[in-house]
Amino acid sequence: MSNPDELLRIEGIRKTFPGVVALDGVDFDLRRGEVHVLLGENGAGKSTLIKMLSGAYRPDAGRILVGGEEVRIHGAQDSERLGIATIYQEFNLVPDLTVAENIFLGRQPRRFGMIDRKKMEADAAALLERVGVNVSPRARVRELGIARLQMVEIAKALSLNARVLIMDEPTAVLTSEEVEKLFAIVRALREDGVGIVFITHHLEEIAALGDRVTVIRDGRSVGQVPASTPEDELVRLMVGRSIEQQYPRERPDTGAALLTVEGLTRDGVFHDVSFEVRAGEVVGIAGLVGAGRTEVVRAVFGADPYDRGAVRVAGTQVRRYDVNAAMEAGIGLVPEDRKGQGLVLDASIEENLGLVTMRAATRGGLVDRKGQHAAAAKVADQLRVRMAGLGQHVRTLSGGNQQKVVIGKWLLANTKVLILDEPTRGIDVGAKVEIYQLINELTAAGAAVLMISSDLPEVLGMSDRVLVMAQGRIAGELSADEATQDSVMALAVSTPTTSVNEMEATRGH
Numbered sequence: 001m002s003n004p005d006e007l008l009r010i011e012g013i014r015k016t017f018p019g020v021v022a023l024d025g026v027d028f029d030l031r032r033g034e035v036h037v038l039l040g041e042n043g044a045g046k047s048t049l050i051k052m053l054s055g056a057y058r059p060d061a062g063r064i065l066v067g068g069e070e071v072r073i074h075g076a077q078d079s080e081r082l083g084i085a086t087i088y089q090e091f092n093l094v095p096d097l098t099v100a101e102n103i104f105l106g107r108q109p110r111r112f113g114m115i116d117r118k119k120m121e122a123d124a125a126a127l128l129e130r131v132g133v134n135v136s137p138r139a140r141v142r143e144l145g146i147a148r149l150q151m152v153e154i155a156k157a158l159s160l161n162a163r164v165l166i167m168d169e170p171t172a173v174l175t176s177e178e179v180e181k182l183f184a185i186v187r188a189l190r191e192d193g194v195g196i197v198f199i200t201h202h203l204e205e206i207a208a209l210g211d212r213v214t215v216i217r218d219g220r221s222v223g224q225v226p227a228s229t230p231e232d233e234l235v236r237l238m239v240g241r242s243i244e245q246q247y248p249r250e251r252p253d254t255g256a257a258l259l260t261v262e263g264l265t266r267d268g269v270f271h272d273v274s275f276e277v278r279a280g281e282v283v284g285i286a287g288l289v290g291a292g293r294t295e296v297v298r299a300v301f302g303a304d305p306y307d308r309g310a311v312r313v314a315g316t317q318v319r320r321y322d323v324n325a326a327m328e329a330g331i332g333l334v335p336e337d338r339k340g341q342g343l344v345l346d347a348s349i350e351e352n353l354g355l356v357t358m359r360a361a362t363r364g365g366l367v368d369r370k371g372q373h374a375a376a377a378k379v380a381d382q383l384r385v386r387m388a389g390l391g392q393h394v395r396t397l398s399g400g401n402q403q404k405v406v407i408g409k410w411l412l413a414n415t416k417v418l419i420l421d422e423p424t425r426g427i428d429v430g431a432k433v434e435i436y437q438l439i440n441e442l443t444a445a446g447a448a449v450l451m452i453s454s455d456l457p458e459v460l461g462m463s464d465r466v467l468v469m470a471q472g473r474i475a476g477e478l479s480a481d482e483a484t485q486d487s488v489m490a491l492a493v494s495t496p497t498t499s500v501n502e503m504e505a506t507r508g509h
C-alpha cells in the first residue's frame with residue numbers, strides 16, 4: 001500500500017484548453033513534512049497543475065489521490081475539506097473588504113447569528129503577527145502594497161490549518177527580509193508535518209528551503225531531483241539547455257542625456273531627486289522597499305503629481321502629471337503591478353501589445369492594422385510568449401507570459417525612455433536572459449533605460465550606473481565598477497539628509 005507519509009499523489013494528469021495542451025501527463029507526490037518545489041519555465045503548466053488541487057480546474061484525465069484515496073476536487077470547498085490551502089500567484093483578495101474580512105471570507109466567526117467582528121479582528125491580528133507583518137486587521141486591502149497583500153494571503157492560508165499548503169511564487173513580490181520571514185514560517189509548518197508545494201523562479205531558494213524538486217517542461221514532468229541539485233543542472237532540466245551568461249549586458253557608447261530629472265520633489269514622499277539617463281545607458285535604481293523608487297518613476301511618467309522640479313526628454317520639458325504628455329515625449333513605464341496597471345486582462349494579446357501604439361496612431365488619425373498585426377506577431381515571437389495565438393485573452397496567459405506582454409507593448413511603441421519597475425518578477429531564468437537581450441537591443445538603438453529592481457544581482461549585472469535611494473532621496477550613485485552588494489546596501493540603509501547634488505554643490509563641484 002501507499003507510504004503512510006504520503007499526503008498527496010498525482011498520476012498522469014492532463015488538461016487541455018482551446019488551442020493549448022497545458023498538462024500532458026504530470027506525476028507528482030507530496031509527503032508529510034517536506035517542501036516539494038515545482039520548477040518549470042513560464043507556461044510550463046505549474047499553476048494549472050495546482051489549480052487541479054485547489055478545485056479551480058478539473059483534469060481531463062489522470063488521478064489525484066489524497067492520503068491514498070482517489071478524490072475528485074470540484075471546487076474550493078472540496079479542496080479545503082481535504083486539508084489543502086492554496087496561495088495563488090495572482091492574488092485572490094477582495095479590494096474593498098478589510099484585511100480581517102478577507103482572511104475569514106465566508107468563515108467569519110459568529111455570535112448570536114451576527115458576525116463577531118471583535119473576535120474576527122483579534123484572530124486576524126494573531127495570524128498577522130505570526131507571519132510577522134505590520135498591518136491593521138481593519139485596513140482595506142485596496143490600500144496595501146503588493147508585499148503586504150502576499151503576507152495577508154499567507155495569513156489566510158494559515159487560518160485554514162491545512163495539511164497541504166500550496167504556494168505559487170510567494171516570494172516573487174517579497175524583499176529579502178520578507179523572504180526570510182516567510183521561510184521561517186514555512187520551516188515551522190514543515191516541522192509540524194505540513195506538506196508544502198512551493199513554486200519559484202528564484203533558483204537560490206530551492207536549496208535554501210526545498211527537499212525535493214519536480215521539473216515540468218511543456219506540460220510533462222521531466223524529472224524529480226533532490227533540492228541540493230546544482231543550479232546549472234536545474235536550469236538544464238527546466239529549459240533543456242544550459243545558460244552561459246545570466247547577465248549578458250553589452251554596453252554601447254552612450255550619447256547625450258535623454259532623460260533629465262531635476263530636483264523632483266513630492267512633499268513627504270521624495271525630495272530633490274536629480275539624475276539623468278543618457279542614450280544607450282541602463283541606469284539601475286536600487287533601494288529598500290519604501291525608499292520611494294516606484295513613487296519617483298511614477299511621477300516621471302506623469303502617473304502621479306510632484307510639487308517641484310522638472311522632467312525633460314532630450315532637453316524638452318514634459319508636462320507634469322500628464323501620462324499622455326509623457327508618452328508623447330517617448331517615455332514608457334512597465335509598472336510593478338502588471339495586473340492593476342499594465343494590462344487589459346479581457347482583451348487579446350494583440351490588443352494589449354497595441355495599446356500604446358494604437359493610442360498614438362488614433363491621435364495621428366491613421367491606424368495601420370495590418371502593420372500592427374505583423375509588428376505584434378514579431379514582438380510576441382521575440383519575447384517567446386507562450387500562447388495559443390495573438391487572439392488569446394491575456395487573462396489566460398501564464399503569469400510570466402503576461403509580464404512579457406507588458407514589456408512588449410512598450411517595445412512596439414518605439415519608446416525612447418523605457419522605465420522598468422521590477423521587470424523580471426515572475427520571469428523564468430531563460431526568459432530573463434531574453435529580456436536582458438532586448439534591453440541590449442534597445443540601448444544599442446539609442447534608447448535610455450531606467451530600471452528599478454529589488455533583485456540586486458540583476459541591478460549589478462545589467463546597470464551601467466546604479467542610483468541608490470533611501471528615505472525618498474538619492475543616497476548615492478555608483479559606477480558599474482563601484483557597485484557591489486555591499487556598497488549598494490550600505491547606501492540603501494543610510495540616512496541621507498542632503499541630496500548628492502547639494503553635497504556636490506557644497507564641495508564646490
Ligand SMILES: Nc1ncnc2c1ncn2[C@@H]1O[C@H](COP(=O)(O)OP(=O)(O)OP(=O)(O)O)[C@@H](O)[C@H]1O
Pocket residue numbers: 017018020021022040041042043044045046047048049089386387388396397398399400401426428
Ligand atoms: N484558462 C485558460 N485558457 C487557456 N489557456 C490557459 C488557461 N490557463 C492556462 N492556460 C495555458 O496553459 C499553459 C500553462 O499555463 P500555467 O499558468 O500553468 O503556466 P506556469 O507554469 O504557471 O507559468 P508561469 O511561470 O509563467 O506562472 C499556458 O500556455 C497558458 O497560456
Ligand SMILES: [Mg+2]
Pocket residue numbers: 046047048089168398399400
Ligand atoms: Mg504560474
